[in-house]
Amino acid sequence: MRFPEPVRMSDDHASPVWARTKRRSGGGGGGFVGLLVTLLALFGVLTAVLGIKEQSLAKGGALMDGWITAGVTSAKGLVGKAPEAAEGAADKAGAAAEKTGDALQAGAATTAEELKKQ
Template identity: 65%
Template sequence: MRFSEPVRMANDGDHSPVWARTKRRRGGANPIVGVLVTLLAVFGVLTAVLGIKERSLAEGGAIMDGWIAAGVATVKGEAPRVADEAVDTAGDAADKAGNAVQAGAAAATEELKK
């Protein structure tokens, strides 16, 4: 009596049955590609939804253009203020670091004099 290939492989101690084998995952793709594909999918769905809502892809695109323009204007308007705050914070940190170095140097000088 002849047995089929899966049965022979199941009886063989060195091999596992074909149906019990796990498929190896292919090496992971670059995560940046996954993020880009996801963003493009979200953009496509948003375009389709706005196109259906406005009954025109051009009108839906115009709405999205308005959102993007408002976001860019907000960033441009906030950027100088945020940069000024960052410069002020960095200046304060530099002053504190300089004062700490001077205090440490003075303490070290006093210790060496003793």
């Protein structure tokens, strides 16, 4: 019995052509677009919830503006302190490296002395 073209099954699949799911290619853009859509949806829900809570979209927006302003201000403060913090961390790392080197040197000297005794 011959089947029409849409009903015919291929040799490596046991399901009809119309029942097979298409595999997505592993492109990098799909994940980014999904993340962007999710973030925009969350932003929309947050806007709606704050609008209901404050009984005005303008008041809810002003509340979100306050949050954003506080975040930007704290980020600017952290960025201004970054060079000083990096310099302090580098100094501490240098001091730790010196101590480690001294300890290794002392350990090597002790080991050499013990080997000479044997």
